[in-house]
Amino acid sequence: MTPHVLVVEDEGTLAVALKYNLEKEGYRVTIAEDGEEALIAAEEGQPDLVLLDWMLPKVAGIEVCRRLRARADHRNVPIVMLTARGEEAERIRGLDTGADDYVVKPFAMQELLARIRAVMRRIRPGLAENKMQCGEISVDRVAYRVRRAGREVHLGPTEFRLLDYMMQYPGRVFSREQLLDAVWGSDVYVEARTVDVHIGRLRKALNVGEEADPIRTVRSAGYALDTEN
Ligand code: CA
Numbered sequence: 001m002t003p004h005v006l007v008v009e010d011e012g013t014l015a016v017a018l019k020y021n022l023e024k025e026g027y028r029v030t031i032a033e034d035g036e037e038a039l040i041a042a043e044e045g046q047p048d049l050v051l052l053d054w055m056l057p058k059v060a061g062i063e064v065c066r067r068l069r070a071r072a073d074h075r076n077v078p079i080v081m082l083t084a085r086g087e088e089a090e091r092i093r094g095l096d097t098g099a100d101d102y103v104v105k106p107f108a109m110q111e112l113l114a115r116i117r118a119v120m121r122r123i124r125p126g127l128a129e130n131k132m133q134c135g136e137i138s139v140d141r142v143a144y145r146v147r148r149a150g151r152e153v154h155l156g157p158t159e160f161r162l163l164d165y166m167m168q169y170p171g172r173v174f175s176r177e178q179l180l181d182a183v184w185g186s187d188v189y190v191e192a193r194t195v196d197v198h199i200g201r202l203r204k205a206l207n208v209g210e211e212a213d214p215i216r217t218v219r220s221a222g223y224a225l226d227t228e229n
Pocket of ligand 1: 009010011053054055056
């Protein structure tokens with residue numbers, strides 16, 4: 001699953017440069033050019049991180065931050081604010097309003113990308129990395145490769161996305177509906193039983209011989225991926 005970054009920036013050239021560099025890092029990027037657009041885009045796109053300029057037309061950055069934090073859906077979305085030099089007081093206000101980090105303009109692109117990676121890692125450990133490890137299982141999102149204890153595991157695209165998603169939250173129990181929303185998308189109609197079929201395939205591919213099954217079936221609740229295996 002590609003992490004989605006919402007870039008809220010009214011300076012066109014900077015917005016384009018941010019999009020280009022973030023896409024190169026493997027993020028999916030949406031641009032909003034003012035505060036109002038940002039609030040709509042956040043509602044529609046469910047970003048995994050918001051990069052938010054302080055000085056914005058229509059609705060100011062700090063107000064966007066405050067309103068996002070007031071919404072149940074966006075209470076926990078990481079927000080990195082971009083502020084101009086010398087706005088120390090505003091920066092502190094930004095952090096008070098619920099921003100997770102801030103970067104002072106003008107900034108070096110590499111520094112900003114490093115800060116974004118750090119925020120992502122802190123908030124959703126599995127999301128920011130190209131490689132994930134969970135017990136014996138490793139996933140390489142760039143090479144599209146899965147291994148268990150060094151052995152190559154061949155997965156179809158749906159099983160790959162399923163494993164990738166569950167590995168982001170080791171031990172957590174997901175209902176079939178939650179897995180459908182996350183892996184197939186909430187706008188696609190798929191029967192809940194489809195999840196069982198793909199979990200079955202994933203298990204078959206992961207477990208060979210005497211290996212313990214890392215996927216736990218929780219009766220009437222759903223599935224979890226355990227870390228100990
Ligand atoms: Ca601006």
